[in-house]
Amino acid sequence: AQSVTQLDSHVSVSEGTPVLLRCNYSSSYSPSLFWYVQHPNKGLQLLLKYTSAATLVKGINGFEAEFKKSETSFHLTKPSAHMSDAAEYFCVVTDAILTGGGNKLTFGTGTQLKVEL
Amino acid sequence: DAGVTQSPTHLIKTRGQQVTLRCSPKSGHDTVSWYQQALGQGPQFIFQYYEEEERQRGNFPDRFSGHQFPNYSSELNVNALLLGDSALYLCASSPGLRTGYEQYFGPGTRLTVT
Numbered sequence: 759a760q761s762v763t764q765l766d767s768h769v770s771v772s773e774g775t776p777v778l779l780r781c782n783y784s785s786s787y788s789p790s791l792f793w794y795v796q797h798p799n800k801g802l803q804l805l806l807k808y809t810s811a812a813t814l815v816k817g818i819n820g821f822e823a824e825f826k827k828s829e830t831s832f833h834l835t836k837p838s839a840h841m842s843d844a845a846e847y848f849c850v851v852t853d854a855i856l857t858g859g860g861n862k863l864t865f866g867t868g869t870q871l872k873v874e875l
Numbered sequence: 876d877a878g879v880t881q882s883p884t885h886l887i888k889t890r891g892q893q894v895t896l897r898c899s900p901k902s903g904h905d906t907v908s909w910y911q912q913a914l915g916q917g918p919q920f921i922f923q924y925y926e927e928e929e930r931q932r933g934n935f936p937d938r939f940s941g942h943q944f945p946n947y948s949s950e951l952n953v954n955a956l957l958l959g960d961s962a963l964y965l966c967a968s969s970p971g972l973r974t975g976y977e978q979y980f981g982p983g984t985r986l987t988v989t
Contacts (some may be wrong), residue, residue, distance in 0.1 A: 790975055801879075802918070802965065802980040809975040848917050860931040860972045862908070865917030 760785045762849045764866035772874050777821075777836040779869045781849035784830065791832045792850040792863070793823055802848070808832065819843070844873045877902065879981035881966050887987045888956050896951040896984045900968030907949040908978060909941060912963040924949055925972055953986075961988045 765780040783789060793805040806817025813825040823834045832849060849866040880899045888894050900907050906925045910918035920933035924943035938954045947968075953960055963985050967978035 792977065794980075801982040802967075804977050804979075807975075807977055860923055860925075861906075861969060861976055861978065862920045862923060862931050862933070863910075863918075863967075863978060864920065865910075867917050 760789065760851050760853045760864045762851050762864060762866040764849050764869050766869050767867065768870045768872065770872040770874060771839045773841055774838050777834070777839045777843065777871065779834040779847050779871065781832045781834065781866060782830050783832055783849070783851045785851050785853045789851050789853045791825060793817065793821070793834050794848045794850055796846045796848065798845075805834070805847075839873045841873050841875070844871055846870050879966055879968050879979050881981040881984050883984060884982070885985045885987075887989060889989055890956055890958060892956050893952065893954045894956060894986060896964050896986070897948065898951070898966030898981060899948045901979050904968035904970050904979070905947050906969045906971055907943060907947065908967045908969070909949070909951045910965040910967065911935075912965055912983070914962070918965055921951070930972065956988045958988050961986060
């Protein structure tokens with residue numbers, strides 16, 4: 759089965775410092791991986807996606823993630839946090855081989871990012 | 876270009892009742908998926924519709940059913956509501972079933988069962 763593990767339920771950083779949100783996945787040969795962000799009382803917004811092209815993926819708002827197959831990881835980073843980055847972040851996996859086609863998304867449990875002045 | 880829309884925004888029901896939630900996909904999208912997000916948890920996949928057929932289903936009981944219409948809009952029906960069905964129900968659309976296609980999410984319907 760496909761699954762993701764978000765290693766930290768809460769992360770707190772100071773504004774202007776780097777952000778690291780960790781994610782490990784379990785899947786087959788060719789997973790697609792995503793990071794979504796959810797601000798309070800807002801819908802889910804896609805930050806970035808990996809679909810077997812370049813392993814370093816750049817997304818919106820300065821976020822990026824690196825797909826490391828040997829470590830089964832897809833950690834999300836940002837060089838400098840901004841107050842507006844405070845939100846819930848979800849690591850997501852999908853794998854057509856395991857799902858028999860279709861693009862069912864499997865979400866992690868989320869990481870709450872807090873940004874302090 | 877309208878994104879994914881859902882109605883209603885909020886809903887309060889009593890145990891044992893039935894509820895219908897509605898979703899209109901983003902323009903140009905033909906695939907609709909439904910997810911349940913309980914408080915403090917990540918969304919859980921309920922089912923996915925393509926060409927008016929249920930293509931995939933998550934680990935949800937038969938009380939959860941759906942439908943997709945020729946215009947690609949979709950409904951989620953839940954019968955015999957339980958307190959545990961209280962959650963945010965999210966609809967997502969994509970331009971097909973391929974795994975590389977990103978899914979666009981609507982704002983959700985907040986269902987409270989009392």
